[in-house]
Amino acid sequence: xxxxxxxxxxxxxxxxxxxxxxxxxxxxxxxxxxxxxxxxxxxxxxxxxxxxxxxxxxxxxxxxxxxxxxxxxxxxxxxxxxxxxxxxxxxxxxxxxxxxxxxxxxxxxxxxxxxxxxxxxxxxxxxxxxxxxxxxxxxxxxxxxxxxxxxxxxxxxxxxxxxxxxxxxxxxxxxxxxxxxxxxx
Amino acid sequence: xxxxxxxxxxxxxxxxxxxxxxxxxxxxxxxxxxxxxxxxxxxxxxxxxxxxxxxxxxxxxxxxxxxxxxxxxxxxxxxxxxxxxxxxxxxxxxxxxxxxxxxxxxxxxxxxxxxxxxxxxxxxxxxxxxxxxxxxxxxxxxxxxxxxxxxxxxxxxxxxxxxxxxxxxxxxxxxxxxxxxxxxxxxxxxxxxxxxxxxxxxxxxxxxxxxxxxxxxxxxxxxxxxxxxxxxxxxxxxxxxxxxxxxxxxxxxxxxxxxxxxxxxxxxxxxxxxxxxxxxxxxxxxxxxxxxxxxxxxxxxxxxxxxxxxxxxxxxxxxxxxxxxxxxxxxxxxxxxxxxxxxxxxxxxxxxxxxxxxxxxxxxxxxxxxxxxxxxxxxxxxxxxxxxxxxxxxxxxxxxxxxxxxxxxxxxxxxxxxxxxxxxxxxxxxxxxxxxxxxxxxxxxxxxxxxxxxxxxxxxxxxxxxxxxxxxxxxxxxxxxxxxxxxxxxxxxxxxxxxxxxxxxxxxxxxxxxxxxxxxxxxxxxxxxxxxxxxxxxxxxxxxxxxxxxxxxxxxxxxxxxxxxxxxxxx
Numbered sequence: 168x169x170x171x172x173x174x175x176x177x178x179x180x181x182x183x184x185x186x187x188x189x190x191x192x193x194x195x196x197x198x199x200x201x202x203x204x205x206x207x208x209x210x211x212x213x214x215x216x217x218x219x220x221x222x223x224x225x226x227x228x229x230x231x232x233x234x235x236x237x238x239x240x241x242x243x244x245x246x247x248x249x250x251x252x253x254x255x256x257x258x259x260x261x262x263x264x265x266x267x268x269x270x271x272x273x274x275x276x277x278x279x280x281x282x283x284x285x286x287x288x289x290x291x292x293x294x295x296x297x298x299x300x301x302x303x304x305x306x307x308x309x310x311x312x313x314x315x316x317x318x319x320x321x322x323x324x325x326x327x328x329x330x331x332x333x334x335x336x337x338x339x340x341x342x343x344x345x346x347x348x349x350x351x352x
Numbered sequence: 353x354x355x356x357x358x359x360x361x362x363x364x365x366x367x368x369x370x371x372x373x374x375x376x377x378x379x380x381x382x383x384x385x386x387x388x389x390x391x392x393x394x395x396x397x398x399x400x401x402x403x404x405x406x407x408x409x410x411x412x413x414x415x416x417x418x419x420x421x422x423x424x425x426x427x428x429x430x431x432x433x434x435x436x437x438x439x440x441x442x443x444x445x446x447x448x449x450x451x452x453x454x455x456x457x458x459x460x461x462x463x464x465x466x467x468x469x470x471x472x473x474x475x476x477x478x479x480x481x482x483x484x485x486x487x488x489x490x491x492x493x494x495x496x497x498x499x500x501x502x503x504x505x506x507x508x509x510x511x512x513x514x515x516x517x518x519x520x521x522x523x524x525x526x527x528x529x530x531x532x533x534x535x536x537x538x539x540x541x542x543x544x545x546x547x548x549x550x551x552x553x554x555x556x557x558x559x560x561x562x563x564x565x566x567x568x569x570x571x572x573x574x575x576x577x578x579x580x581x582x583x584x585x586x587x588x589x590x591x592x593x594x595x596x597x598x599x600x601x602x603x604x605x606x607x608x609x610x611x612x613x614x615x616x617x618x619x620x621x622x623x624x625x626x627x628x629x630x631x632x633x634x635x636x637x638x639x640x641x642x643x644x645x646x647x648x649x650x651x652x653x654x655x656x657x658x659x660x661x662x663x664x665x666x667x668x669x670x671x672x673x674x675x676x677x678x679x680x681x682x683x684x685x686x687x688x689x690x691x692x693x694x695x696x697x698x699x700x701x702x703x704x705x706x707x708x709x710x711x712x713x714x715x716x717x718x719x720x721x722x723x724x725x726x727x728x729x730x731x732x733x734x735x736x737x738x739x740x741x742x743x744x745x746x747x748x749x750x751x752x753x754x755x756x757x758x759x760x761x762x763x764x765x766x767x768x769x770x771x772x773x774x775x776x777x778x779x780x781x782x783x784x785x786x787x788x789x790x791x792x793x794x795x796x797x798x799x800x801x802x803x804x805x806x807x808x809x810x811x812x813x814x815x816x817x818x819x820x821x822x823x824x825x826x827x828x829x830x831x832x833x834x835x836x837x838x839x840x841x842x843x844x845x846x847x848x849x850x851x852x853x854x855x856x857x858x859x860x861x862x863x864x865x866x867x868x869x870x871x872x873x874x875x876x877x878x879x880x881x882x883x884x885x886x887x888x889x890x891x892x893x894x895x896x897x898x899x900x901x902x903x904x905x906x907x908x909x910x911x912x913x914x915x916x917x918x919x920x921x922x923x
Contacts, residue, residue, distance in 0.1 A: 170605035170870055171612055171673065172447050174531035180615035188672055188891040189617050189665075192898050196664040199902070200657035203720070203909070207649055210726050210913075215921045217726060220648075222641035249814040274815075282921075287641075293488045293574055295733045295802070299817060301919050302800040304732040305639045308574035309490065313641030318921035326817035330733030332484050332804040334491055337412045342806040345815040 221314040227290040230312060233263045238273055246274050246347070253349065261286060261314075264327075264346070266294030266307050269335055271327040271346025279322045279350050288312040295330020298348070304330050319350040360451065364763060366863045367606075370527070371763075375445035375452035375518075379438045379764050381462055383757065386434035387848050389469065390750075393427025394841040396420075401834030404827060406809065413806035417482040420804060424485030425476065428745060429588070430469045430504070435753045436543065436595050437461065437511045442760070443540035443598065444518040449527040453517030457510055464507030471500030484804060486581065489561060489572040498562035502555065509551045512544045535612050535619065536605070539598030542622040547591045549630060554584035575642055586633035592745055593663070594625055596707060596752035600670040603704040603755055607695065609870040610677035613669050613891065621669070624662035628654040638728035645725065652723050660720055667712045668898045671705075672891035677871035679884040679891075687886065687893040703755035703779035710747025710783060714790045717905045718743060727912045729922065733804075735827065736797025743790040746837070751783060754844055761848070762864030767855030771847045778847065782840025785833045792830030798915075799823025 169176035177183060211217050242252040254273040256262045258281030264271060267290040277283055287296050289307045296305040305313065327346035335341050361370045399419040402410040411419060445452045452458060474496070475481040481493035519541065522528055533541065557580040563569045601618070604610040612618045634651035637643055654660060671691075678690035695701045718740045722731045731737070761769055769775050799820045801808060808824065810816040858864050875881065886892040 169611045169872060170609055171601040172443075172534050172536040172605045174529050174534055175615050176531075176872075177615075178531050180532070183614060183616060185614045185617055186890050188885075188889045188895050189613055189669065191889075192668045192895065193617070193661075193665060195902065196661055199906070200661050203660075203724070204649075204653045204656045207653065207724050207726070211645065214726060214913075214917065215923070216729065216916050216919060217923055218639070218645065218729070219923055220642075220644050292490050293578075297733065297800070297802055298920075299800045300820065302730050302734070302798070303919060303922070304729060304734060306578075306637075306641070306732065308488075308578075308641075310573065311575055311641040316921075316923045320920055326815065328800075328802050328817065330802045330804075331488070332417065332491075335413070337414050340413055340806070341417075341804070342413050343810070343813055345810060345813055345817060347815045 218315060223312045223314075224310060225288060225312045227309050230263070230265060230288045231290055233286075234265055234273065237263050243276065248347070249274070256283070258283060260284065264296075265290050266296065266329065266333070266344070267291055268333060269329070269339055269341060269344035271296070271329070271344065274347045274349075276349045276351065277319055279319050279352055282316055282318045284314055285317045286312050286314050292333050293331045294333050294344070295328075297328040297330040299326045299328055301325065306331065322350045322352045324349055362860060364864065365861055366865050366867050367763075369446055370449035372445050372451040374455045375441055375450075376764055378452060378455065378458050378462065379441045379446070379760070382434050382438035382441065383760065383764070384852070385462070385466060386431050386438060386753075387757070387845060389426050389434060390431040390841070391845045392473075393423055393431050394838060394845075396423035397427060398835065398838040399423075401831045401838065403806065404808070404834075405831045406824065406828065409807070411806070414479075414482070416806040417484070417804075418476060418479060421482045421484050422473065422476045425472060426469070428485060432592055432745065432749060432753070433504070433508050433588075434465060436547070436591060437465070437508065439595055439599065439756065440511060440515040440540055440544060441518075442764070443537045443602070444515045444522070447534055447537050448518070448522040450518055450522035450525065453514050453521050458514045461507045461511040461514060464510065465504050468500045468502070468504030468507060471496050471503065473500070475500060486585065487561070488581075489564065489574060489577050492565060495562060495565040498558050498565060502558050502562060505551045505554045505558070508547065512547050512551070515540070515544050532615075535615060536598050536602045538619055539594060539601060539622055542625055543591050543594040543598065545626050546587060546594060546629065550584055550587035550591060553580060553587065557581045557584060575640065578637060578640060582633040582636040583630070586636060587630050589741070589745065590625065590629045590632070592749040593629075594622070596711070596749045597666045597670070599752045599756045600666070600704055600708055601673070603700055603759065604670055604674050604677070606759060606865075607698065607701050607704075607868065608674050608677040609681075609868045609873070610673040611870070611872065613672050613676055617665060618669050621662040621665040624658050628659040629662075631655060632659060632723070635723040635728070638723070638725050639732045648725050652725060663716060667708070667716070667901065668894060670708060671897060672894040675891040675894045676884065680871040680875035682874070682878065684882065684884050687896060691893060697776050699758045699775045699779050700755050703751050703758065706779050706783040707748050707751040707755060710751060710787055710790075711744060711749075712901055713904060714787060715740065715744030715748050717901070717908055718794060720905060721909050721912050724909075724912075726916055730912070730916060730919070731797060733802060734797035735793045735801040735803050735830075737803050739790045739793030739795075739797055739830070742786055742793070747783060747786040747790060751779065751786070754779065754782070757844075757848060759865070761851045761855065762858055765852050765855075766858045766860075766864065767851050768858060769847065770850035770855040774843050775847050778840055778843045781843065782837060785835070785837030785840050788833030789830050789837055790833075792826045792833060796823045796826040796830060799826065801827055
């Protein structure tokens with residue numbers, strides 16, 4: 168008598184007892200929900216991969232100025248692959264990088280095991296900072312500057328790809344947007 | 353009110369439902385428009401799939417982004433929301449034996465949505481609005497891209513109020529007796545409440561963006577846009593979830609004569625959605641600058657995962673209600689006999705059950721894991737995303753809507769299903785495609801492949817990067833799944849068109865489907881009323897299935913944290 172698509176046959180359905188299958192499952196599921204909540208909070212203390220969510224308002228002009236200053240101070244050589252300057256800011260300090268149509272610049276050189284305050288922003292539209300092959304992904308947009316303290320734990324050559332569609336055409340565009348980070352021992 | 357004559361209704365001989373002719377026409381119109389847009393959306397999806405295969409690379413980048421934008425808007429918004437309008441009118445008018453409120457406004461809903469969808473579609477086809485479905489400023493689309501979406505949303509909002517009006521009429525005219533709303537209609541009401549919130553949020557962000565594009569507003573803040581847009585963009589997926597879960601319950605009732613294991617539990621779970629589901633929109637902002645961790649955690653856990661709990665509950669109670677019904681009807685031996693003896697050749701059931709499995713194991717498990725604040729760093733904007741949400745909106749929602757369509761063609765269109773042999777196979781082919789697509793793309797995303805990418809090879813770039821071979825192979829496999837999905841989609845559309853235009857007419861008064869007895873009626877009649885179930889559980893098989901899902905979720909959760917712990921230290 169009655170189905171899911173007809174009026175409940177028992178008008179007092181609120182008082183019907185709940186059967187064991189459901190009670191057991193709800194208990195297990197709710198306990199797991201509480202655990203997941205606790206774990207996400209706890210990882211801020213027990214884990215080494217967290218976002219501090221430090222961020223500032225900026226403007227593309229102001230941010231571009233910081234990039235220019237950084238390049239003047241810390242350029243160490245020209246890159247073999249692209250001929251562009253490679254910037255190596257000192258460990259422990261601030262590092263500025265920006266997404267712009269269609270590249271991530273500057274090319275950086277960092278040291279393994281040292282920490283850097285990496286600032287990420289965009290000079291035009293939304294971009295995605297995607298460090299590969301580590302697979303670390305952040306959103307970047309103009310007017311906001313996010314600071315993440317990064318400590319590379321492996322040496323090597325890393326690519327920065329763009330994870331957010333950012334316009335462009337067939338020859339140059341979102342699909343050609345790249346940057347690079349060298350991590351040396 | 354006195355002008356309503358009995359001749360405005362017909363009685364469905366199987367369900368006994370009184371069907372209001374005007375409501376029926378509106379269900380037909382919305383469902384038909386939905387299927388047409390599914391065809392268009394699917395076409396663009398196939399173009400995307402064929403471009404992502406490195407061996408084929410069908411489209412040049414600019415055309416690829418146009419296709420991707422069209423696919424997102426048409427398949428994710430237009431097809432699904434049109435079908436949801438049909439579902440709302442069906443669960444409001446048909447299931448309650450009621451006339452539909454203000455049919456003229458309902459037609460305004462229909463035409464506004466048609467005009468809006470076409471306007472946005474034209475903007476995309478003109479080539480200067482390839483901004484993806486999300487259209488993040490400062491990227492610019494043509495003004496009528498936004499205007500079309502606004503009109504479409506206004507239409508949907510009108511539809512929500514027509515549905516609410518229908519509920520009021522049905523209650524006043526006592527068309528469904530004195531009791532509570534049926535559970536399925538209660539689910540529809542839940543979807544409607546969420547839809548109203550969602551559409552209002554959409555207006556809140558799309559109207560200023562439109563005004564910005566016509567020059568009346570100077571600046572749209574990119575962060576504000578993302579925060580408000582996702583309260584619309586993600587919440588609209590929650591409408592889909594609630595609607596397809598209502599359809600699961602509906603089909604369990606129609607095919608098995610099942611009733612909810614507990615009205616209280618199932619309705620309580622719907623209520624949890626209304627209270628907490630909206631918070632989940634913040635998943636999309638986990639790696640954004642300027643938002644605090646406590647705000648992110650509060651929201652993305654849906655306030656301590658209470659909306660996840662609701663989905664876990666429905667995931668058990670829907671198959672559980674089927675198991676209980678089967679056992680009451682005499683299939684009471686073993687753990688899974690009830691499932692083995694289910695009508696797997698009936699596409700209404702098979703599509704519904706595949707939707708349940710796909711949504712739970714693929715869309716659901718991965719959705720919970722990827723929306724953990726820290727795990728998101730590994731996943732944000734990778735191929736994992738399309739993998740995940742095809743698990744929810746294709747394997748889950750679209751497949752459930754296909755199941756509903758198979759049931760409704762005889763009931764609403766009064767036509768027999770044509771190409772019945774194809775219809776038997778179609779849910780399996782479609783799900784094979786969508787399951788393999790989702791799983792493979794999530795694999796590719798875990799290897800770092802980025803979504804929304806016209807060329808994954810970075811060919812000819814000075815700073816070029818080669819993705820791991822395994823990741824590229826996964827993408828190719830996934831896109832083969834995409835092509836299989838397209839085959840299943842084409843089959844579905846041909847079945848619908850052949851049935852609606854060429855299917856054998858079902859004369860007034862003849863049964864559209866074989867009569868299904870309520871499980872309780874059969875049980876009451878049976879001679880020795882054995883206690884159903886095993887070990888004191890009425891639905892032991894379902895409980896085992898739920899524990900398999902649980903184990904999958906726990907294992908997958910910790911695998912991801914293990915992976916996370918190996919990457920660069922971030923703080």
